[in-house]
Amino acid sequence: MKAAFVTDVENVEVKEIERPVISDTEVLIRAKTVGVCGSDLHLFRGTHPFRHAPAILGHEIAGEVVETGSAVTKFKVGDRVTVEPQVGCGTCEMCRRGFVSLCADKKVPGTTKWIGAFSEYFNAEERITYPLSDEISYETGTLAEPLAVAVHTVNHARTKSGALVILGAGTIGQLILAFAKWKGYSPIIVTDTAEFNREFALKHGAAAAFNPLEQDVPAEVKKLTGGGADLVIVAAGADNILDQACQCARKCGEVGIVAMITSKIPFYSYAVVFNEIDLYGAMCYEPKDFAEAMDLINSRKLELEDYVTQVVDGIERTQEGLELLSRKTEPVVKVLIRMAE
Ligand SMILES: NC(=O)c1ccc[n+]([C@@H]2O[C@H](COP(=O)([O-])OP(=O)(O)OC[C@H]3O[C@@H](n4cnc5c(N)ncnc54)[C@H](O)[C@@H]3O)[C@@H](O)[C@H]2O)c1
Ligand SMILES: [Zn+2]
Ligand SMILES: [Zn+2]
Known part of the structure; x- marks a missing residue:
C-alpha cells in the first residue's frame, strides 16, 4: 500500500x-x-x-x-x-x-x-x-x-456558562465555538489575524470577532462583557497571547490553553495572582x-x-x-x- x-x-x-x-x-x-x-x-x-x-x-x-x-x-x-x-x-x-x-x-x-x-x-x-x-x-x-479536542478543552473548565473568549479561530477555535455555543456560553468572542476566520466565526455564532493586530483585544472584551470574560481559551500561538488571555479574563476568571506553544514566550504571572485567575491546560x-x-x-x-x-x-x-x-x-x-x- x-x-x-x-x-x-x-x-x-x-x-x-x-x-x-x-x-x-x-x-x-x-x-x-x-x-x-x-x-x-x-x-x-x-x-x-x-x-x-x-x-x-x-x-x-x-x-x-x-x-x-x-x-x-x-x-x-x-x-x-x-x-x-x-x-x-x-x-x-x-x-x-x-x-x-x-x-x-x-x-x-x-x-x-x-x-x-x-x-x-x-x-x-x-x-x-x-x-x-x-x-x-x-x-x-x-x-x-x-x-473531541474542543469538547475536552471546554469540558475541562470549571466555568460552565457565561462569557467566553477564544483567542485563535482556526480549526480548533472554530470547533470550540461550535461546541461552546451548543453548551450555552454567551456571549462568545473570538480573535484571529485572518479575516476569513473572523467572518467564519461570526457566521457560526460569535458575538464579535477582533483582529489582534489592529484592535486592543482586552479593552474590547471588557467593553462587551462588563469587566472581562468568565473563560478565555488560547487556541493560537503568539508571543503575547498568554498575557492577552489573562487581560481578557475577569477577576476570578479562568484561562485554558489548548494551543501547543512549543517555544518559551514571556508571561506576566502577576496578572494571574492579582486577579486570582485559574489556569489550565487541555491535552487531546x-x-x-x-x-x-x-x-x-x-x-x-x-x-x-x-x-x-x-x-x-x-x-x-x-x-x-x-x-x-x-x-x-x-x-x-x-x-x-x-x-x-
Ligand atoms: N492540546 C491539544 O490536544 C491540541 C490538539 C490539536 C491542536 N492543538 C493546537 O492548537 C492550536 C490551534 O490548532 P488549529 O488546528 O486550530 O491550528 P490552525 O492553524 O488551524 O489555527 C490557528 C489560528 O490562529 C490564528 N492566529 C495566528 N496568530 C494569532 C493571534 N496572535 N491571535 C489570534 N489568532 C491568531 C491563525 O490565523 C489561525 O486561524 C495549535 O497550536 C495546535 O498545535 C492542540
Ligand atoms: Zn488533530
Ligand atoms: Zn497508561
Missing part, C-alpha cells in the same frame, strides 16, 4: 510499504478522508520538540472497515467508521483515571508503535473505533477528532470526550459540513494539503486529504 512520509522539513514522499497486520482485537480500515491537523505542522516544519522526520503523519481518519480480527464483535466489513487515535497502556494511574492522553506509554499514530493515517490502510483497536452514521459523510466524520481528550464528539456529529446536534474548507484529492497530494494549512495561501478552516472514493 501507499503511505505519505514526511522525509525532511516540509518534504513529503509517497512510498510503498506493507499493509498493517491486524491483531484479533483490531479492525483494518481503508482510509477515505484524513484531516490535516495544526499539530501535524510541528513535525512537518521541523519544530516539534521531540518528534522528527521520517514519519507518517495523520491521525484524523474516517474510512471503511475491510477486515476484522477474530475477536471483533461490533464491526463487520463495509462499516463506516472513525477512530479515537490514542491507546493507553491501560494500567498506569492516568489510564485508570480515564486520562488516556496523559499516559506516558500511550500509542499514537505516526510513531514507531503505530502507523500514521496518511496511508491507504490503517489498523485500530475495536474499542477505539466508532461507527459513523449513514447520513454523515466521511468528510464530516473526520472532524470527530478535532471536535478522554475517551468520554471522543464519545461525546461522535454523538454530536452522528445525531446532527452539531452541523459541521461547511467546516471542511478544502479537500485535496489523492495521497500523492499530501504535501499540498500540509502546505495549505501551514502557509494559509488560501482561507482555511479544515483541510482534508481524500485517500479513496
Whole structure:
C-alpha cells in the first residue's frame, strides 16, 4: 500500500510499504478522508520538540472497515467508521483515571508503535473505533477528532456558562465555538489575524470577532462583557497571547490553553495572582470526550459540513494539503486529504 512520509522539513514522499497486520482485537480500515491537523505542522516544519522526520503523519481518519480480527464483535466489513487515535497502556494511574492522553506509554499514530493515517490502510483497536452514521459523510466524520479536542478543552473548565473568549479561530477555535455555543456560553468572542476566520466565526455564532493586530483585544472584551470574560481559551500561538488571555479574563476568571506553544514566550504571572485567575491546560481528550464528539456529529446536534474548507484529492497530494494549512495561501478552516472514493 501507499503511505505519505514526511522525509525532511516540509518534504513529503509517497512510498510503498506493507499493509498493517491486524491483531484479533483490531479492525483494518481503508482510509477515505484524513484531516490535516495544526499539530501535524510541528513535525512537518521541523519544530516539534521531540518528534522528527521520517514519519507518517495523520491521525484524523474516517474510512471503511475491510477486515476484522477474530475477536471483533461490533464491526463487520463495509462499516463506516472513525477512530479515537490514542491507546493507553491501560494500567498506569492516568489510564485508570480515564486520562488516556496523559499516559506516558500511550500509542499514537505516526510513531514507531503505530502507523500514521496518511496511508491507504490503517489498523485500530475495536474499542477505539466508532461507527459513523449513514447520513454523515466521511468528510464530516473526520472532524470527530478535532471536535473531541474542543469538547475536552471546554469540558475541562470549571466555568460552565457565561462569557467566553477564544483567542485563535482556526480549526480548533472554530470547533470550540461550535461546541461552546451548543453548551450555552454567551456571549462568545473570538480573535484571529485572518479575516476569513473572523467572518467564519461570526457566521457560526460569535458575538464579535477582533483582529489582534489592529484592535486592543482586552479593552474590547471588557467593553462587551462588563469587566472581562468568565473563560478565555488560547487556541493560537503568539508571543503575547498568554498575557492577552489573562487581560481578557475577569477577576476570578479562568484561562485554558489548548494551543501547543512549543517555544518559551514571556508571561506576566502577576496578572494571574492579582486577579486570582485559574489556569489550565487541555491535552487531546478522554475517551468520554471522543464519545461525546461522535454523538454530536452522528445525531446532527452539531452541523459541521461547511467546516471542511478544502479537500485535496489523492495521497500523492499530501504535501499540498500540509502546505495549505501551514502557509494559509488560501482561507482555511479544515483541510482534508481524500485517500479513496
Ligand atoms: N492540546 C491539544 O490536544 C491540541 C490538539 C490539536 C491542536 N492543538 C493546537 O492548537 C492550536 C490551534 O490548532 P488549529 O488546528 O486550530 O491550528 P490552525 O492553524 O488551524 O489555527 C490557528 C489560528 O490562529 C490564528 N492566529 C495566528 N496568530 C494569532 C493571534 N496572535 N491571535 C489570534 N489568532 C491568531 C491563525 O490565523 C489561525 O486561524 C495549535 O497550536 C495546535 O498545535 C492542540
Ligand atoms: Zn488533530
Ligand atoms: Zn497508561
